[in-house]
Amino acid sequence: MADISLNLFGRKLKNPVMNASGTLGYGREIEPLWRVSEMGVYVSKGLSLKPHHGNPTPRVWEVSSGMLNSIGLQNIGIDRFLEEYLPYFSETKTPVIINFFGFTVEEYVGCAERIKDDENIFALEMNLSCPNIKEGGIGFGKDPNMVFNLIKAVKSVTTKPIFAKLSPEVKNIVEIAKSAYEAGSDGLTLINTMPGVAVDIRKGVIPIKGGLSGPAIKPVALKAVYECRKAVPIPILGTGGIMSLEDALSFFMAGAWAIQVGTATFVDPYTIPRIIDGLKGYLEHHGFSSVSEITGITE
Amino acid sequence: MEDAIGTVIEKREVVKGFFLLKFHLITPFSEVIPGQFVMVKVPSKEVFLRRPFSIYEYENGILGILFKVVGKGTKLLSAVEEGEVLSILGPLGRGFSLDSKGRPVIVAGGIGIAGVHLLAKKLGEGVSLFFGCANIAEKALVSDMVHLRPSISTLDGSFGFSGNVVEMLKNYIEEQTSYDLKIYACGPEGMIRAIKDLLIHDRTPCEVLIEERMACGMGLCYGCVKKTYDVREPFKRVCKEGPVFDLWQISL
Numbered sequence A: 001m002a003d004i005s006l007n008l009f010g011r012k013l014k015n016p017v018m019n020a021s022g023t024l025g026y027g028r029e030i031e032p033l034w035r036v037s038e039m040g041v042y043v044s045k046g047l048s049l050k051p052h053h054g055n056p057t058p059r060v061w062e063v064s065s066g067m068l069n070s071i072g073l074q075n076i077g078i079d080r081f082l083e084e085y086l087p088y089f090s091e092t093k094t095p096v097i098i099n100f101f102g103f104t105v106e107e108y109v110g111c112a113e114r115i116k117d118d119e120n121i122f123a124l125e126m127n128l129s130c131p132n133i134k135e136g137g138i139g140f141g142k143d144p145n146m147v148f149n150l151i152k153a154v155k156s157v158t159t160k161p162i163f164a165k166l167s168p169e170v171k172n173i174v175e176i177a178k179s180a181y182e183a184g185s186d187g188l189t190l191i192n193t194m195p196g197v198a199v200d201i202r203k204g205v206i207p208i209k210g211g212l213s214g215p216a217i218k219p220v221a222l223k224a225v226y227e228c229r230k231a232v233p234i235p236i237l238g239t240g241g242i243m244s245l246e247d248a249l250s251f252f253m254a255g256a257w258a259i260q261v262g263t264a265t266f267v268d269p270y271t272i273p274r275i276i277d278g279l280k281g282y283l284e285h286h287g288f289s290s291v292s293e294i295t296g297i298t299e
Numbered sequence B: 001m002e003d004a005i006g007t008v009i010e011k012r013e014v015v016k017g018f019f020l021l022k023f024h025l026i027t028p029f030s031e032v033i034p035g036q037f038v039m040v041k042v043p044s045k046e047v048f049l050r051r052p053f054s055i056y057e058y059e060n061g062i063l064g065i066l067f068k069v070v071g072k073g074t075k076l077l078s079a080v081e082e083g084e085v086l087s088i089l090g091p092l093g094r095g096f097s098l099d100s101k102g103r104p105v106i107v108a109g110g111i112g113i114a115g116v117h118l119l120a121k122k123l124g125e126g127v128s129l130f131f132g133c134a135n136i137a138e139k140a141l142v143s144d145m146v147h148l149r150p151s152i153s154t155l156d157g158s159f160g161f162s163g164n165v166v167e168m169l170k171n172y173i174e175e176q177t178s179y180d181l182k183i184y185a186c187g188p189e190g191m192i193r194a195i196k197d198l199l200i201h202d203r204t205p206c207e208v209l210i211e212e213r214m215a216c217g218m219g220l221c222y223g224c225v226k227k228t229y230d231v232r233e234p235f236k237r238v239c240k241e242g243p244v245f246d247l248w249q250i251s252l
């Protein structure tokens, strides 16, 4: 019998399949169709120290093989999440990764400090795609030194494992990954959306500037996973355009320990449970006893 | 909520550019409230996201949607054939409230009729229906509701009241002696704004069905929001807290 569980940071996860942050609401919205506890981990929507109202519409825009989003990180704030939403995940024994962000080092640190030692919080995921408003608005994730200092600061206030979630909009993602690792990041999440715009040719305007996700970014994400796994010895969560079991397998083989499914859920809300089932079947059929046997098998 | 498999059992071009599609759902919906909608997977690789459509009619596992061809997705949808099988997620969102006091008045502009059709059927004889469209041909969109004696306006004056539906509604409201009306509206944003201007003096109870671009249709992405007067969380999801809103709670 193939076992699709995953041992990570001393914890046994049911399976290596998660949702990508911001694509499964606060979790329970999907429950009319399937239970969040079916996943190895639930990854929270991006949370911050203070609530954010988000951007005006249009916030989503279909493009070839994907979509642009500019949600603007609308969220209820870390405190409300911990109070109103976390208990449900504890009751259902669903490990949680808290995805969080800030616009200053202090906001990231403040947010991490709020996260108590709740056993059900498995890890933190730092969204590094935000601009640092104290450094002229340059993205935290673009500068290796800023990444290093930010992760160091967050690590000093938490005992939870940290995944640094990297933006692909950088000169050299491997260099950023190395900084994150040297600062003590316990793992990486690769990748966040890529910036893009759409043009409305009827009106001659740009209706949306946002992050590109979906199959359009899959090769970029696979390259990031493949190159970073060779450069740093920490677990990688792969995300970007995973629509099917085959896509998930590509990420494992490129070096991901676990995968996150985002945009695909909008197209087919059963993508996640189907990948979980498919993975079991695949391993059994090919005589593998665990996912780790295919992780990073590409040269 | 189900991600149902729907087999196309009927397709009809009601008026040029407006199609009625009927599906037989293998897993039927449990309960449908007027104003709720479905997310339809267009069977083509050229269309990535699902498309939202109001539930035009629903009975015993037979779902009808009425749509206007406006772009790539609706064009491809108008080309599906009987026997084709599509994924249909629904019923979604919060529909109209049916238990309110006040005499019901329905106002629909153009394809907005699709959003209030089931409501009109449910409310039945007691309802006043105002339908505004472009021309005489489009009055076929309410041909199955003649028993409700709809008041029809056309923009080109080729039938009924000449002008837009809100001007027609204004005349009606001015003739009323009592004001215990309950308005239900669905149509283009301009129409909703005009209704707001018309009703603002008395703040007549009014529910509106509004549209916004969607990705998931079920509250996962926060892509489809509408700004409301709620200070704590102004942006509400049209697919989850809507698509029907109290007119006096949204900021237009």
Ligand SMILES: Cc1cc2nc3c(=O)[nH]c(=O)nc-3n(C[C@H](O)[C@H](O)[C@H](O)COP(=O)(O)OP(=O)(O)OC[C@H]3O[C@@H](n4cnc5c(N)ncnc54)[C@H](O)[C@@H]3O)c2cc1C
Binding pocket: A061, A062, B037, B049, B050, B051, B052, B053, B054, B055, B065, B066, B067, B068, B069, B070, B071, B072, B073, B074, B075, B111, B114, B115, B210, B211, B212, B213, B214, B243
């Ligand atoms: C709750 C709700 C109910 C609706 N009910 C109906 C209905 O019963 N009948 C009907 O004809 N139309 C309805 N619409 C509008 C319908 O969804 C759009 O006309 C349709 O998505 C256009 O798709 P397209 O590919 O042809 O157009 P394109 O312009 O090529 O679409 C590109 C993208 O924009 C989105 N989009 C374009 N126009 C709209 C719009 N007006 N509202 C929301 N998204 C839009 C599409 O979904 C798609 O993601 C409804 C919309 C909502 C939100």
Ligand SMILES: Cc1cc2nc3c(=O)[nH]c(=O)nc-3n(C[C@H](O)[C@H](O)[C@H](O)COP(=O)(O)O)c2cc1C
Binding pocket: A020, A021, A022, A023, A045, A046, A047, A069, A071, A073, A099, A127, A165, A191, A192, A193, A212, A213, A214, A215, A217, A239, A240, A241, A242, A260, A261, A262, A263, A264, B221, B222, B223
């Ligand atoms: C609507 C939407 C909202 C998102 N919100 C967040 C977020 O709050 N924090 C974050 O780190 N990533 C966010 N992302 C990025 C995803 O988590 C994921 O990294 C990206 O979409 C690539 O995966 P996909 O192609 O499977 O969607 C969001 C993506 C989408 C489409």
Ligand code: FES
Binding pocket: B213, B214, B215, B216, B217, B218, B219, B220, B221, B222, B223, B224, B225, B237, B238, B239, B240
């Ligand atoms: S369309 Fe995703 S939240 Fe409404």
